[in-house]
Amino acid sequence: MKNINWVLHGISILGLIFLFVQNQQLKSGKSTGSGANAQNTSGMGGDIAFFQSDSLLPNLNFFKQSESDFKKKQEEMMKELQAKENNLRNEFQKLQKNAENMTRNEMENAQKRLSGMERELIERKEKLSEQFAMETSEFNEALHKKVIAYLKEYNSDGKYQYIFSVARDGNIFYWDPNKDITQDMIKGLNELYK
Numbered sequence: 001m002k003n004i005n006w007v008l009h010g011i012s013i014l015g016l017i018f019l020f021v022q023n024q025q026l027k028s029g030k031s032t033g034s035g036a037n038a039q040n041t042s043g044m045g046g047d048i049a050f051f052q053s054d055s056l057l058p059n060l061n062f063f064k065q066s067e068s069d070f071k072k073k074q075e076e077m078m079k080e081l082q083a084k085e086n087n088l089r090n091e092f093q094k095l096q097k098n099a100e101n102m103t104r105n106e107m108e109n110a111q112k113r114l115s116g117m118e119r120e121l122i123e124r125k126e127k128l129s130e131q132f133a134m135e136t137s138e139f140n141e142a143l144h145k146k147v148i149a150y151l152k153e154y155n156s157d158g159k160y161q162y163i164f165s166v167a168r169d170g171n172i173f174y175w176d177p178n179k180d181i182t183q184d185m186i187k188g189l190n191e192l193y194k
Helices: 002-028 035-043 053-059 061-101 104-154 182-192
Strands: 047-052 160-166
Touching: 047 053, 047 182, 053 061, 053 182, 061 104, 061 182, 104 182
Parallel strands: 047 160
Antiparallel strands: none
């Protein structure tokens, strides 16, 4: 799997280099096509911009609010699970304490009750985990749609042919700071999604 990632990253870097070279050729007028073809291509835009996803997300108000909401939900889930675990632990300790004075039938019933409580706790943990993962996935999809919608509006004049997201741990190691639209996106998205 790692090898596939490296191959894909290598291909994407080669593609970026190719686009950069093509862009430079168009700017310098060294395109091998006819004059009309070169004019049509340059008229379509072709410029590249990027935003720094590491800097973008922490500065978006709706992201901060959603992150805060997710933390509250996670804390509530943890409190609920902790209460159930404490209840199970208390019941187990009661059983151990009273085991000497219980009949065999009472002991079996108590063990069944504890087993049921443990199963319920495990099922609840799984359900809450699935619910949290689903809500996180839905939020990420909504965030992605908001960013794409904003970028379409931002680039409505067709100035940019490509807008990339770069991250500190990504595969793009150098970029022209003049092509960075991160601050524009932060300002625009915060105004748009108040």
